[in-house]
Amino acid sequence: MNRVHLVNARHAVLCLLFLGSAAVAAPPPAEYPDAPPAAVPGPVVAPTPAAATPQDVPAPVMRPVPFAPPLSPAPPPPRPLPPYPDVKAQKNLPLLQAFLPSLRTLGADEGVVRFALVTNDVRGRRPDVITVASTTARFEIRPVSDGFANNLGLYTAVLPAGRYHLSAIADRVAFRWIDFNAAAQGGLGSFDVRPGQFADLGTLMLTPNIGAWLIGRSLDITTPPEAWREAAPVGEKVLAKLPAGGSWSGEAFQQRWFEVNLERGPVGLQSLRELPDGRMLAPSALGKLLVRAVDGTWSTLTAPRPWPLLWATAGAGPGEYVALTEWNRCVVFAADGTSREVSLSGLPTGRALFVSRSPQGEWYLAQEVRGALRLYRATTLDAERWDEVGAVQLTESLWSGNRGAWALDTPEGILLVQGSKGLLRHFRYATRAWEDHHLTGNRDIQSVDLMPDGTVSVLTIAAGGFAGMFSGAWVTRDYGANWQELNTGYTVKVSPLVVSGDGHLLQAGGVFGESGIKVSTDSGKTWQQLTEALPVETRLFQSRQNGLFAIRRIAEVHDVLLRSPDGGANWVYEWSSIGRAGIERLLKAEADKRAAKAAKRAAAKKKQN
Amino acid sequence: MNLRSLRYWLPLLAALCSAGCATPFYDAKTAGPQIETALGLAPGSVAFHAACQFGQAGRVNRATEFFPAACAADAERLYVVEWDEAKKAYRAGMDVPFAALESASYYKGLFDEVQLPIDGGVLSLLTGKAQPLHAYLVARGVKDVPSAGEVLARAPPAPTTIYVYIPR
Numbered sequence: 001m002n003r004v005h006l007v008n009a010r011h012a013v014l015c016l017l018f019l020g021s022a023a024v025a026a027p028p029p030a031e032y033p034d035a036p037p038a039a040v041p042g043p044v045v046a047p048t049p050a051a052a053t054p055q056d057v058p059a060p061v062m063r064p065v066p067f068a069p070p071l072s073p074a075p076p077p078p079r080p081l082p083p084y085p086d087v088k089a090q091k092n093l094p095l096l097q098a099f100l101p102s103l104r105t106l107g108a109d110e111g112v113v114r115f116a117l118v119t120n121d122v123r124g125r126r127p128d129v130i131t132v133a134s135t136t137a138r139f140e141i142r143p144v145s146d147g148f149a150n151n152l153g154l155y156t157a158v159l160p161a162g163r164y165h166l167s168a169i170a171d172r173v174a175f176r177w178i179d180f181n182a183a184a185q186g187g188l189g190s191f192d193v194r195p196g197q198f199a200d201l202g203t204l205m206l207t208p209n210i211g212a213w214l215i216g217r218s219l220d221i222t223t224p225p226e227a228w229r230e231a232a233p234v235g236e237k238v239l240a241k242l243p244a245g246g247s248w249s250g251e252a253f254q255q256r257w258f259e260v261n262l263e264r265g266p267v268g269l270q271s272l273r274e275l276p277d278g279r280m281l282a283p284s285a286l287g288k289l290l291v292r293a294v295d296g297t298w299s300t301l302t303a304p305r306p307w308p309l310l311w312a313t314a315g316a317g318p319g320e321y322v323a324l325t326e327w328n329r330c331v332v333f334a335a336d337g338t339s340r341e342v343s344l345s346g347l348p349t350g351r352a353l354f355v356s357r358s359p360q361g362e363w364y365l366a367q368e369v370r371g372a373l374r375l376y377r378a379t380t381l382d383a384e385r386w387d388e389v390g391a392v393q394l395t396e397s398l399w400s401g402n403r404g405a406w407a408l409d410t411p412e413g414i415l416l417v418q419g420s421k422g423l424l425r426h427f428r429y430a431t432r433a434w435e436d437h438h439l440t441g442n443r444d445i446q447s448v449d450l451m452p453d454g455t456v457s458v459l460t461i462a463a464g465g466f467a468g469m470f471s472g473a474w475v476t477r478d479y480g481a482n483w484q485e486l487n488t489g490y491t492v493k494v495s496p497l498v499v500s501g502d503g504h505l506l507q508a509g510g511v512f513g514e515s516g517i518k519v520s521t522d523s524g525k526t527w528q529q530l531t532e533a534l535p536v537e538t539r540l541f542q543s544r545q546n547g548l549f550a551i552r553r554i555a556e557v558h559d560v561l562l563r564s565p566d567g568g569a570n571w572v573y574e575w576s577s578i579g580r581a582g583i584e585r586l587l588k589a590e591a592d593k594r595a596a597k598a599a600k601r602a603a604a605k606k607k608q609n
Numbered sequence: 610m611n612l613r614s615l616r617y618w619l620p621l622l623a624a625l626c627s628a629g630c631a632t633p634f635y636d637a638k639t640a641g642p643q644i645e646t647a648l649g650l651a652p653g654s655v656a657f658h659a660a661c662q663f664g665q666a667g668r669v670n671r672a673t674e675f676f677p678a679a680c681a682a683d684a685e686r687l688y689v690v691e692w693d694e695a696k697k698a699y700r701a702g703m704d705v706p707f708a709a710l711e712s713a714s715y716y717k718g719l720f721d722e723v724q725l726p727i728d729g730g731v732l733s734l735l736t737g738k739a740q741p742l743h744a745y746l747v748a749r750g751v752k753d754v755p756s757a758g759e760v761l762a763r764a765p766p767a768p769t770t771i772y773v774y775i776p777r
Contacts, residue, residue: 100729103702103705105704144729146666146669146729231728233728351669368669370757
């Protein structure tokens with residue numbers, strides 16, 4: 001399932017709650033926490049005995065890994081640390097806007113700065129604003145890559161000559177704001193802007209770590225010149241006339257350590273899907289395509305660039321995969337493990353979010369462009385022209401914000417879902433025709449799930465007027481022609497129902513009560529608690545041949561993929577972005593916390609009785 | 610003009626208030642000479658100036674925060690100047706010759722905008738004098754193209770922060 005990013009009032013509130021809790025829960029330590037938190041036993045996840053995963057590497061992400069043998073047996077003397085900037089004083093500086101080089105004649109005391117930022121985070125996008133601070137002012141720099149990229153931000157600006165630190169970044173659509181503390185600013189180093197010169201600061205990388213975010217200067221990754229030329233054609237002409245000068249001052253520490261570990265832990269799993277032959281694909285950040293073979297082993301394929309992969313499907317040739325990436329490009333992974341980029345130059349500027357190949361050999365691609373999710377068709381990926389086949393609108397509501405749109409692969413074609421008025425548009429490959437249906441009562445849809453047998457399960461928008469305070473769970477087995485509303489196990493519903501392989505209904509939930517999964521074996525008449533080991537925001541994925549999967553996020557930023565061998569009662573580890581050891585430690589700590597809470601509740605109940 | 614969600618109306622209303630109230634630095638009688646001083650222009654060369662809110666939106670996501678400023682134009686160039694509260698003076702911001710402007714669009718809505726295509730998206734000047742400004746630009750050879758739609762005002766970010774570490 002591929003969903004256009006949404007923000008509504010509830011999303012904003014949840015984000016604020018999350019950010020608030022993160023700020024409270026993670027006070028800044030003086031130094032990076034090298035030692036892991038104490039492991040606490042707790043039966044949450046039964047480990048799989050010999051499941052080979054891409055994270056089965058010697059070191060978990062938290063530990064520094066030497067990247068080269070020491071040249072001398074004697075340890076080198078410790079390098080002097082760069083001075084930390086006065087972060088408090090920065091806050092009191094005037095906040096000014098940094099203008100693009102294309103919008104300004106360079107003053108005598110001004111220079112130009114340019115850098116890229118790759119974010120190892122599928123939930124977010126590239127930051128909208130990056131704030132840099134000198135000793136006299138702060139400047140906000142905005143990206144020029146909007147419309148091309150999600151997790152790759154390209155930033156360029158004219159700044160007064162001087163020395164700057166990176167002060168903060170913000171994703172203002174997702175309501176995320178990250179301040180760089182003194183340790184981060186000092187460790188990253190400062191950069192100089194020189195009069196009449198152009199400083200290329202290279203590529204920065206931002207990645208989640210347990211309870212915090214890490215930022216580093218990449219030694220390995222460069223942003224291609226053509227990306228800059230496409231994003232800022234006028235600005236690049238200005239820069240071409242300027243001499244290079246000014247860069248980072250001071251050496252960032254352990255960059256190689258940072259990068260090696262970053263490579264091991266791409267965040268992903270947003271678009272997990274199963275191919276007809278049982279293989280599973282999970283496009284991920286940093287150009288990694290995670291592939292689960294039919295025998296259950298995971299492997300990782302690497303794209304030519306570390307840009308996030310958004311959606312993947314089977315390619316035209318045997319053993320080939322195609323994954324959408326940034327910048328109107330896709331990556332073709334060949335059966336021999338090599339990969340190449342293909343430019344989707346025949347498409348308009350927009351965000352490509354979904355691709356599929358019909359049995360007739362035609363490519364279908366859905367792109368967010370001009371306020372709509374539009375489906376295009378071409379015979380080859382590098383076609384000079386893509387024909388628009390149909391579209392659904394991305395709309396807004398006076399009452400509760402934006403409405404999303406989804407593109408889904410069905411056994412017979414492609415389903416476009418429009419959140420507003422619950423419109424389902426099913427395109428059949430065989431007839432090349434659309435069938436349009438609305439959800440009963442034209443209810444607005446907030447999320448959609450597609451089962452392997454073609455059953456579509458949706459959750460309606462909450463707060464839909466009188467008697468519609470809570471979301472409703474509906475299913476259709478004919479792409480919207482007939483709908484059935486089902487009673488569910490939770491009053492407050494956060495995800496659509498999932499129909500398991502044996503026909504049972506499953507739902508994750510528990511906003512105000514015990515979180516977990518409930519099951520109904522009688523079409524929703526009665527519900528039983530199946531497990532309490534999963535949090536409310538868990539997403540369930542029912543595959544055709546590989547059973548039931550759960551995708552959940554832990555410590556706010558890490559993805560964990562679990563698989564249930566018994567329809568949801570027990571779960572085993574499959575994959576996570578920080579490796580098995582790290583994630584099991586976190587899961588055990590979480591289980592312990594849950595057990596302590598349950599014990600406290602039981603004690604209180606006993607006392608009450 | 611379409612009805613927009615509360616999320617967009619409220620910042621837009623705030624922008625309306627700020628257009629009149631949040632640019633106290635702008636005084637139509639004195640702004641001309643002040644802008645000329647800030648930009649190093651000859652006295653009397655600024656032919657047009659107005660209080661404005663400017664915002665830089667992306668190609669796809671046509672929503673952004675707006676900032677109080679003043680826009681001005683002389684015979685050859687369009688300027689946007691910010692107010693530097695510390696120095697109590699205008700600060701040069703945008704400075705583009707008309708010949709370098711690809712096009713200019715006028716959007717008529719609750720708040721009129723002049724929209725200019727720029728690297729990365731669109732620059733919107735939200736001002737009560739949008740129509741005269743647009744006409745001024747077109748009269749000086751800037752191509753007039755229809756607006757692709759409103760650039761929406763976005764609320765400022767949540768004040769909550771989380772912290773970033775780097776390995777040491």
